[in-house]
Amino acid sequence: MLGIKNIDATKGPILRLIIIYSIPLMLSTLIQTLFNAVDIAILGNMADSTSVASVGATTSILHLLINGFVGISAGLKILLARYMGSQETKKIFDSVGTSILFALVFGVTIFLLGFFLSPVFLNLTQCPSDCYDGANTYLRIYLASAPAILLYNFGSSILTANGDTQRPLYYMLAGGVINLCLNIILCYILPIKVIAVAIATAASQIVSATLTVKRVFKIYELKPKKISFSLNALSRMISFGIPLAITNTLYPLANLQIQSAINSYGSAAVAGSSAGTNIETIVSAFTSAFATATSVFMSQNIGADLRDRVKRSFFHNLWLSISFGLVIGGVLYLTGDFWLSLLLGSDSDKAVEFGMVRLFFVTLMYFIAAANGVLGTAIQSFGYPVISSISSILCILVFRVLWMSFIYPKYENFYCLNACFTASWLLLLICNIIFATVFYKRYQKGKYKRL
Numbered sequence: 001m002l003g004i005k006n007i008d009a010t011k012g013p014i015l016r017l018i019i020i021y022s023i024p025l026m027l028s029t030l031i032q033t034l035f036n037a038v039d040i041a042i043l044g045n046m047a048d049s050t051s052v053a054s055v056g057a058t059t060s061i062l063h064l065l066i067n068g069f070v071g072i073s074a075g076l077k078i079l080l081a082r083y084m085g086s087q088e089t090k091k092i093f094d095s096v097g098t099s100i101l102f103a104l105v106f107g108v109t110i111f112l113l114g115f116f117l118s119p120v121f122l123n124l125t126q127c128p129s130d131c132y133d134g135a136n137t138y139l140r141i142y143l144a145s146a147p148a149i150l151l152y153n154f155g156s157s158i159l160t161a162n163g164d165t166q167r168p169l170y171y172m173l174a175g176g177v178i179n180l181c182l183n184i185i186l187c188y189i190l191p192i193k194v195i196a197v198a199i200a201t202a203a204s205q206i207v208s209a210t211l212t213v214k215r216v217f218k219i220y221e222l223k224p225k226k227i228s229f230s231l232n233a234l235s236r237m238i239s240f241g242i243p244l245a246i247t248n249t250l251y252p253l254a255n256l257q258i259q260s261a262i263n264s265y266g267s268a269a270v271a272g273s274s275a276g277t278n279i280e281t282i283v284s285a286f287t288s289a290f291a292t293a294t295s296v297f298m299s300q301n302i303g304a305d306l307r308d309r310v311k312r313s314f315f316h317n318l319w320l321s322i323s324f325g326l327v328i329g330g331v332l333y334l335t336g337d338f339w340l341s342l343l344l345g346s347d348s349d350k351a352v353e354f355g356m357v358r359l360f361f362v363t364l365m366y367f368i369a370a371a372n373g374v375l376g377t378a379i380q381s382f383g384y385p386v387i388s389s390i391s392s393i394l395c396i397l398v399f400r401v402l403w404m405s406f407i408y409p410k411y412e413n414f415y416c417l418n419a420c421f422t423a424s425w426l427l428l429l430i431c432n433i434i435f436a437t438v439f440y441k442r443y444q445k446g447k448y449k450r451l
Contacts (some may be wrong), residue, residue, distance in 0.1 A: 007163035009300040010085060014312045018293050018320070024169040025160070025289035030282065031169075031176040042183050043193055044275075044345035052344065053267040054134030054194050056274025060259045061121040061139060064249060065114050069106050069150050071248035073099070073157040074295070075241025078381055079163035079173055081296045085303025094230035095237060096158055096220050100213065102237070107147030114143035126260045126321040128267050134194040148202075148209035155212035159219075161296055167215055175208035219286035244380065244391035254397040254424075257404045261417050265354070269414065272354030275343040279336070280357075280363040283329045287366065290321035291373035294341040296380040307444065314440075318374045325367030333364040354414060361418035368425040375432035391435065395428035 007021050043051040075100050114121075119141045140329050154166040182200035190196040190388045216222070262273050297313035332339065341348065356430040379388040403420045 002132045003022055008083075009163065009297040009313070010304045010306055010309065014297070014309060015316050018290070018297060018313070018316055021165055021296070022289040022320075023295045024165040025292055026286050028156075028165070028169040028172040029285035029288055031172045035388040037063055041343050044185055044271075044343055044348070046187050046193055050131050050267055051134060051193050052274065053128065053137055053270040054131040055197065056270050057122065057125065057127045057135040057259075057263070057279075058139045059130055059274060059277060060125060060255050061114075063141070063251070063257070064121075065110050065144065066149060066346075067251065068245040068249035069103070069110070070153045071101070071245035072149075072237065073153045074248075075244045075380075075385065076154060076237055076294050077157040077161045077292070078299045079236060079240055080158060081299035082303040084161065084428030085300035091233070091236075093220060094228060094233035096216065097228040098221065098230050098233040099154045099158065099237060099352070100151070100216070100222075100227055102234065103150040103203065106148055107150040110150070111143050114146065117139050118143075120142050124260075125256055126263045128263055128270060130213040130267055131270070134192075137192070137249060138194045140201055141195065145202035145205040147207040150386050152205065152209040152212050155209070157218045158216050159212070160292060161299075162219070163296070168212060169355050171208045171211040171215075174211060175204035178207050179204035222240040240385055240402045240410065243385035247389045247392040249395055250397045257401060258417065258420060261404065261408065265414060268348075268350040269354045271344060271348070271352035272340065272356075273358050275351070275361065276336075276355040276358030278343060279332055279359060280329075280366060282332060283325060283363055283366040284369075286324040286328055287321045287370035287373055290324070290370070290376045290435075293317050294374050294377040294379050298378060302381060302443070310443070311440075316376050318371065322367050323373045325370035329363050329366040333359050336363070357414050357418055361415075361422050365422045365425065368422070368429055372425060372428050372432055375429070375436045381431065382443055384435070384439055387435055387439075388432075390391070391428060391431040395431055396424050399424045 007017055008019065008134075009021075043055060076095065080092060080095055083095070103232060118136050122135055122139070150172075159165070159168055179200050182203055183197055186196035186200055187193050197210060217224075262269050294314060294317040297317070298310050300305075301309040336356050336359040337352060340352045340359075342349050344355070376388045376392070379391075400420050403423065408416050409422070
């Protein structure tokens with residue numbers, strides 16, 4: 001089944017192609033998200049819960065600094081898929097070269113920004129004093145790989161828009177093996193375990209990025225000194241990707257207030273929530289694959305003006321995403337004690353209790369977020385990323401701020417704190433259903449944005 005490396009979404013049986021396309025995405029996303037899980041598992045067993053909390057305290061900050069630019073790469077993926085569907089060769093080549101340069105420049109910018117301002121970000125999130133130094137060290141070392149992270153994400157978007165999800169899997173697998181080996185070796189050698197896992201994670205990101213960019217160069221016959229920069233391509237990429245970037249940036253920004261509240265419960269709550277977050281990323285790895293498949297399959301078929309295939313691409317991805325979210329989220333919640341104990345190590349009963357609360361409100365309910373992923377991506381694929389961004393800002397950022405300002409103070413406990421996630425997803429689901437229906441009807445009438 002995985003023998004096809006470049007899938008043409010405009011031809012062949014859609015359901016079969018979606019599954020072939022999505023399986024490598026699931027596996028590669030799992031490997032990527034397991035980087036941090038490996039860090040926590042090794043820290044939990046070779047160090048202590050304070051070291052685990054040091055890594056966990058950086059999660060929201062890392063998302064804030066990096067996710068915005070990753071959002072632009074998601075916009076690039078939709079643009080390239082459209083161009084491939086309509087066979088606009090010049091726009092494809094201009095977008096590829098410009099995106100590589102963009103990723104490199106802003107990756108360096110993120111590293112410099114994060115390195116000098118990491119204490120500011122940790123203070124804003126009220127990082128517990130017992131894990132402050134470790135979090136600051138981990139954050140700075142991790143951000144040294146920011147250029148590689150962006151290059152991997154932009155390069156991966158180029159490959160997946162072209163229908164190739166297998167090679168990004170192989171490249172991420174290579175990075176994952178290096179991450180695991182270096183974690184173990186460095187933790188034995190270095191006395192400060194947080195430094196060991198940070199170096200291992202950064203090194204693995206660099207390896208994955210190098211392999212991915214090398215493949216992009218080979219496909220498009222690019223030379224480092226002859227990469228073309230197009231202002232028009234940059235303008236299209238930014239105009240389409242900025243709304244997605246804003247959304248990706250505001251998601252973790254919305255969680256900063258929540259993270260501060262979690263930190264107020266102490267290092268056990270931070271460690272438990274961090275471990276719970278790593279478990280829920282397993283569900284996300286499966287469901288996000290269908291969101292990506294939605295963007296590529298819908299965009300290629302919109303570009304080729306194959307309306308029936310656009311409709312079938314959407315509905316197949318929607319029911320697949322919800323089903324995977326329900327089944328995997330349910331299984332992980334029911335076995336949550338085992339996974340949390342595995343990540344957190346022995347003598348972590350209190351942290352496990354906090355982690356189980358997180359699993360109930362987030363992991364078990366993740367099928368709602370899965371539906372939002374496909375619906376939101378469909379809206380973006382129709383050419384309305386601004387609408388998708390506004391909905392997310394209102395339903396996620398604004399709603400969570402209001403929840404933390406008015407509801408949580410009245411019921412100040414860990415359950416109410418985590419219920420904020422589920423409630424905001426439900427509100428966004430209602431908005432996404434309405435907008436996706438409206439834009440689909442416009443598309444059927446030929447009224448959609450041409451890029």
